[in-house]
Amino acid sequence: MxxxxxxxxxxxxxxxxxxxxxxxxxxxxxxxxxxxxxxxxxxxxxxxxxxxxxxxxxxxxxxxxxxxxxxxxxxxxxxxxxxxxxxxxxxxxxxxxxxxxxxxxxxxxxxxxxxxxxxxxVVRFLPAIRKLKEAVDSGQYGRPVSAQGWVEAYLNPVPGTWFASKEKLGGGVLFSHGCHYIDILLYLLGEPARVSHFGTRVGTEWMEGEGTSHGIIEFKSGALAHLVSSWGMKYKKTPAKFQLHMTEGMLELDNSMWKVLAVSKSGTETLYERPKEYPVRxxxxxxxxxxxxxxxxxxxxxxxxDGHEILKSHRTIWAMYASLGVPVNL
Ligand SMILES: NC(=O)c1ccc[n+]([C@@H]2O[C@H](COP(=O)([O-])OP(=O)(O)OC[C@H]3O[C@@H](n4cnc5c(N)ncnc54)[C@H](O)[C@@H]3O)[C@@H](O)[C@H]2O)c1
CATH class of the missing domain: 3.40.50.720 (NAD(P)-binding Rossmann-like Domain)
Structure with a gap:
C-alpha cells in the first residue's frame, strides 16, 4: 500500500x-x-x-x-x-x-x-450507473428484456481535425463516443452473443467514418439492446440516455446521467438523484x-x-463494424 x-x-x-x-x-x-x-x-x-x-x-x-x-x-x-x-x-x-x-x-x-x-x-464510474447495475443485479425488477440507448450530439466540422480521419479516430462515432455505452451495455447485460450494425455519413460528410450509427446486440441471456450514436443530430428531444425494459419493470437513466428512475407495479420511484456532496464543478x-x-x-x-475488460467492448464494436446486413430486393 x-x-x-x-x-x-x-x-x-x-x-x-x-x-x-x-x-x-x-x-x-x-x-x-x-x-x-x-x-x-x-x-x-x-x-x-x-x-x-x-x-x-x-x-x-x-x-x-x-x-x-x-x-x-x-x-x-x-x-x-x-x-x-x-x-x-x-x-x-x-x-x-x-x-x-x-x-x-x-x-x-x-x-x-x-x-x-x-x-x-468515465461513465462506468458514475454513481447513477452503479445504481443502475445494482438495480439490474438485484432481481427486484426481473430479468433484462430490451435496452435502448441514445447518444446524440452535433459536432461542427473542423477542417483537418483528426476526428475526421477514420484511421486516426479508429472508425466513426460508435468507436469514439458509442464505446462508453457499448461498455455499459456489456456491464449491465453480460456477454454478447451476436451483433449487427449500420452506419451512415449522411449529415456528417466531413467524417470518413460513420457519423451516425445504429447497432444491435443480442446477449447470451437472450436480451436485446439497440444503441443509436451520432455526431450529426442538430435537433434533439430524447426521452433518456438509456431505458432498460425488464420482465417486471423499466429502469431509466436520464440524459444528465445523474438520475435513475424505476417504473414497476408500485409506480415510479427515483432510485438515484445527484446529491449535494457532488456539486457541478x-x-x-x-x-x-x-x-x-x-x-x-x-x-x-x-x-x-483494465485492458482486458475494455477489449471486450472494443471487440464487440469491431464485430459490429464487420457485420454487413442483408440487401433487400423488392
Ligand atoms: N470520456 C469522454 O467523455 C471524452 C470526451 C471527449 C474526448 N475524450 C477522449 O479524450 C481524448 C482526447 O480527445 P479530445 O476531444 O480532448 O481531443 P482534442 O484534439 O480536442 O484535444 C487533444 C489535445 O491534446 C494535445 N496533444 C496532442 N498531441 C499531443 C502530444 N503529443 N503532447 C501533448 N499534447 C498533445 C492537443 O494539442 C490538444 O490540446 C481522446 O481519447 C478522446 O476519445 C473523452
Missing amino acids: ILSKIRTAVVGLNMGLEHAHAYKLAERSELRWVVDLDEERAAKVAEELGCSYTTDWTSILDDVDAVSLCTPHHLHAPQALQAIAAGKHVLLEKPLANSEQDCMNVIRAAEAKNVTLMLAF PGQNVLFEIEHFLESIATGRRPET
Whole structure:
C-alpha cells in the first residue's frame, strides 16, 4: 500500500482538463505537470491549478508516478507504450488503441512492467450507473428484456481535425463516443452473443467514418439492446440516455446521467438523484474514475476497466463494424 501522494501529470488538455481538475481534487494525488503542444493552453491551466507545464511530455516522466494520456486516438498506443516502458502507471483515455494488435501490445507491456493500466471509461464510474447495475443485479425488477440507448450530439466540422480521419479516430462515432455505452451495455447485460450494425455519413460528410450509427446486440441471456450514436443530430428531444425494459419493470437513466428512475407495479420511484456532496464543478464527473485509478495504484489491485475488460467492448464494436446486413430486393 502506497501512503505518500501519487505524483501525477496530464497530457492533452481538452478532455484532459477534466482529468487535471480531478487530480487536483483527489486526496491521493499531487498534480505536478500539465502538458499540451499548445504552450499557451498548458501555461493557463498550470497557473489555474498551481502546477508546472511543458509541451514535451517525455521530459517529465522522471518527476511523476502516473500519467493521464488524453490525446488523439492514433497516439494512444505509442504514448502508452512509452510511458509504460518508463515504469509509469497509465490512465489512458478511451479507446485503448485503434487495433486489436496495438491493444494487446499495450496490455502485455503493462503486465510485463507491473504497472497499473486503466482505461478512462468515465461513465462506468458514475454513481447513477452503479445504481443502475445494482438495480439490474438485484432481481427486484426481473430479468433484462430490451435496452435502448441514445447518444446524440452535433459536432461542427473542423477542417483537418483528426476526428475526421477514420484511421486516426479508429472508425466513426460508435468507436469514439458509442464505446462508453457499448461498455455499459456489456456491464449491465453480460456477454454478447451476436451483433449487427449500420452506419451512415449522411449529415456528417466531413467524417470518413460513420457519423451516425445504429447497432444491435443480442446477449447470451437472450436480451436485446439497440444503441443509436451520432455526431450529426442538430435537433434533439430524447426521452433518456438509456431505458432498460425488464420482465417486471423499466429502469431509466436520464440524459444528465445523474438520475435513475424505476417504473414497476408500485409506480415510479427515483432510485438515484445527484446529491449535494457532488456539486457541478470541473473534474467532478471524472473524479470517480480518477479515484479508482489512484486507489488501484496504491493497493496494487486490478482496475475495473483494465485492458482486458475494455477489449471486450472494443471487440464487440469491431464485430459490429464487420457485420454487413442483408440487401433487400423488392
Ligand atoms: N470520456 C469522454 O467523455 C471524452 C470526451 C471527449 C474526448 N475524450 C477522449 O479524450 C481524448 C482526447 O480527445 P479530445 O476531444 O480532448 O481531443 P482534442 O484534439 O480536442 O484535444 C487533444 C489535445 O491534446 C494535445 N496533444 C496532442 N498531441 C499531443 C502530444 N503529443 N503532447 C501533448 N499534447 C498533445 C492537443 O494539442 C490538444 O490540446 C481522446 O481519447 C478522446 O476519445 C473523452
